[in-house]
Structures are given as C-alpha cells and as structure tokens.
Amino acid sequence: MLRVVDRIAECDDGRHQEVLPEARTHIALHRFGGPTLPYVHDAAGIARFYRAHPSYTGGQMPYSVVIYQTREYGPIMVEQALPISEVGPHALRWSDEAIGVAVLGDFRKAKPSFELWNVTVDICAALAFWVNDNVSEILRGHSELPHGSSDPDKDCPGELGFPMDKMRVVVTNKVRWLETKWGTPNLDLKRELQLLVMGFEI
Numbered sequence: 005m006l007r008v009v010d011r012i013a014e015c016d017d018g019r020h021q022e023v024l025p026e027a028r029t030h031i032a033l034h035r036f037g038g039p040t041l042p043y044v045h046d047a048a049g050i051a052r053f054y055r056a057h058p059s060y061t062g063g064q065m066p067y068s069v070v071i072y073q074t075r076e077y078g079p080i081m082v083e084q085a086l087p088i089s090e091v092g093p094h095a096l097r098w099s100d101e102a103i104g105v106a107v108l109g110d111f112r113k114a115k116p117s118f119e120l121w122n123v124t125v126d127i128c129a130a131l132a133f134w135v136n137d138n139v140s141e142i143l144r145g146h147s148e149l150p151h152g153s154s155d156p157d158k159d160c161p162g163e164l165g166f167p168m169d170k171m172r173v174v175v176t177n178k179v180r181w182l183e184t185k186w187g188t189p190n191l192d193l194k195r196e197l198q199l200l201v202m203g204f205e206i
C-alpha cells in the first residue's frame with residue numbers, strides 16, 4: 005500500500021491560485037537535485053528553499069507531489085505539497101495545465117533505485133486517473149514541454165534516470181492494471197482523489 009503524506013500546511017504559502025480540475029490536462033515530472041540546488045530531505049525542504057530564494061518562483065512551492073528515498077535502500081516517501089487544484093509555478097506557461105511531480109535527486113547523473121522508479125510510476129499512474137488515462141498524451145518530462153523552462157538545455161527530470169518514453173509505456177501498463185481494480189476513471193473517483201492519493205491503495 006502506498007500512502008501519501010499530507011505536507012500541504014508546511015509547503016503551501018496560503019496564496020491561492022486555483023484552477024478547475026478540468027484545467028489539469030497534463031502531468032509533468034521533475035527532478036529536484038543538481039549542483040546549483042541545495043541538498044534537501046523532503047517536500048518541506050524544497051518549500052523552504054524556494055521561500056528563501058524568491059527569484060525562482062516568487063517564493064512559492066512549485067510541486068504538488070514530492071517523491072524521495074530516505075537513504076540508500078531506505079523506504080520511499082511520497083508527500084503531497086499542494087492541493088491538486090492549486091497551481092505551483094513549476095513549468096512556466098504549463099504550470100496551470102500540468103500537475104508538477106518532483107523526485108529528489110539528480111537523474112542526469114544517476115538512476116533511481118528500483119523502488120524509487122516503481123513508486124514514481126505508481127504515482128504517475130494514480131494521477132493519470134485524475135487527469136486523463138491516455139498516458140502517452142499527458143505524461144511529460146519537464147524538458148519535453150515546449151517553452152516549459154527558461155533554460156533550453158535543461159534535462160529534467162534527467163534522461164539517464166527517467167527516460168520518458170519508457171516511463172510512458174510502464175505507466176500506461178500500470179493504469180491498465182488499476183482500471184481492472186478501480187474501473188475506468190469517472191467523476192466520483194476524481195473527486196475522491198482530489199486530495200490526491202492520501203491513504204488510498206495502489
């Protein structure tokens with residue numbers, strides 16, 4: 005069972021920039037890691053970093069969901085940092101449309117562990133139930149979004165660790181499996197998932 009921990013109170017700055025659920029049409033996968041970024045432990049650490057450096061996002065938490073491995077071979081944590089209807093500035097003009105999911109680490113240089121990869125697949129699949137189950141159309145790495153970054157050479161989340169073509173195939177398979185369990189996505193299920201996957205089983 006995958007449990008998503010509610011860290012919204014620690015991460016959301018309280019300024020509301022909400023969109024209608026229907027406006028969320030994509031999922032964007034990011035890394036949070038690299039030489040220009042500090043080492044942080046969790047979603048609250050990311051939120052503190054952006055709060056302290058308002059030149060990046062105006063001080064706002066960019067990501068809705070944060071995934072990380074607590075230590076080598078340690079358990080995987082999934083934290084919800086923003087409500088699904090709240091826009092975090094994570095991909096310029098795509099921020100309204102795409103739900104931002106960040107994985108801690110520099111995946112340009114390292115591959116995720118098997119467990120971290122699997123949990124990321126599970127979360128993307130669960131979110132695809134909210135957004136649209138046509139994964140090949142809606143799941144994108146940050147760098148794949150046209151004009152989604154001010155840095156044209158950005159490699160996010162990192163082709164080495166998260167090759168997006170492979171992710172889309174694996175997430176599609178997971179969605180098909182979830183559909184055998186939950187049925188096809190419908191509005192009731194989406195409402196249930198509005199506060200994301202808290203406590204729900206994958």
Ligand SMILES: [Zn+2]
Nearest residue numbers: 034035146160
């Ligand atoms: Zn990114």
